Amino acid sequence: MTSRTSPFARLRYSAAVVAASALMLTACNGGATPPGSNSTSASAYASESATATPSPTPTPTAAYKPADAKGKAQNVPVPVLPEAAKAETKEGLEAFAKYWYSTLSYAYETGDVTPLQAVSETTCTSCLRVKEVVGAWHSDGRWLAGGKMVVQGAQSKFVETAPGEYQVLIQVFQEPLSYYRSDKTLDEKTEQKPAAGDIMLASYQGGAWRAKTVEHLANSQ
Numbered sequence: 321m322t323s324r325t326s327p328f329a330r331l332r333y334s335a336a337v338v339a340a341s342a343l344m345l346t347a348c349n350g351g352a353t354p355p356g357s358n359s360t361s362a363s364a365y366a367s368e369s370a371t372a373t374p375s376p377t378p379t380p381t382a383a384y385k386p387a388d389a390k391g392k393a394q395n396v397p398v399p400v401l402p403e404a405a406k407a408e409t410k411e412g413l414e415a416f417a418k419y420w421y422s423t424l425s426y427a428y429e430t431g432d433v434t435p436l437q438a439v440s441e442t443t444c445t446s447c448l449r450v451k452e453v454v455g456a457w458h459s460d461g462r463w464l465a466g467g468k469m470v471v472q473g474a475q476s477k478f479v480e481t482a483p484g485e486y487q488v489l490i491q492v493f494q495e496p497l498s499y500y501r502s503d504k505t506l507d508e509k510t511e512q513k514p515a516a517g518d519i520m521l522a523s524y525q526g527g528a529w530r531a532k533t534v535e536h537l538a539n540s541q
Contacts, residue, residue, distance in 0.1 A: 386429070387465035389504065392458075393429045401439075408524045410478035416529040417474040417488045417520050424450065428467035428497065431458020440531045441523070447531065461502025468495045472515050484525060485532065490518045 387393035399422040405415035416439070423435040433451045440447040457464060469492055476488035493515040499507040517537040522529050 387463055387500075389465070389498075389500065389506070391504075392463040393465075396426065396430050399423050399426050399435055405529065406527070408529075410476055413476050413478060413486055413488050413522060413524075413529065414474040416522065417476075417490050418471045420520070420531050420534070421469040421471050421490070421492060425467070425469045427454050428464055428469075431455050431463075439529065444531055444533055446534045457499060463500050465498040465500060466495050467497035467510075469493075470495065470515075481521065485521060485523045488520050488522060489537075490520060491515050492518055 382395040384397060385394040399419060401419055402415055405412055405419045420436075420439055423439060427433045427436050427450055431454065433447075433455050436447060436450060442448075454464070472491040472493070474488055474490045476486060478486055481487055493513060494510075496512050497510045499509070501507050518534060519537055520534045521532045523532055524530075
């Protein structure tokens with residue numbers, strides 16, 4: 321998805337070379353304007369242009385390709401924790417909750433749960449389940465397509481439930497998810513359901529937020 325602009329070379333005109341050529345021609349012709357002088361100047365100009373050094377071609381960036389029925393996703397951007405999500409504030413907690421779901425989407429798309437685990441406590445059972453189910457499916461040549469987590473909103477009253485612990489409510493839904501086997505056959509496809517409410521309990525320690533638990537407020541029907 322990256323476009324590149326072709327480099328171009330700047331043409332430099334050497335007044336000294338042209339002037340010297342003109343003097344030589346004038347002397348040979350008794351001061352008269354030499355025939356074809358415009359052609360001579362053009363040749364000198366073209367010769368100098370041909371030796372100009374072109375600008376280096378920029379290195380192309382690997383393009384992101386989402387997973388589909390033909391194969392796995394490629395060059396998936398790793399979620400980046402925003403600065404807002406680093407603060408121990410109401411806004412910081414809400415930004416962190418949104419970031420957490422972006423790491424969940426990344427896990428579904430790649431099978432890599434490292435970013436998710438980096439911001440989750442070992443006590444987070446739903447986080448462990450992602451590793452067991454989603455991570456395991458991305459093995460033996462299998463892959464997932466779709467399944468992006470879309471956060472419609474995150475809100476917290478920012479009241480401590482324990483020292484350094486807070487709750488945040490998240491309105492979120494997951495896009496349709498397809499399970500593909502190594503032979504490219506479709507094993508299962510989930511349908512998109514209406515947005516549901518999740519509740520996250522997060523703690524702030526060592527200058528960073530971490531998810532302790534993430535649960536549905538009510539079971540989906």
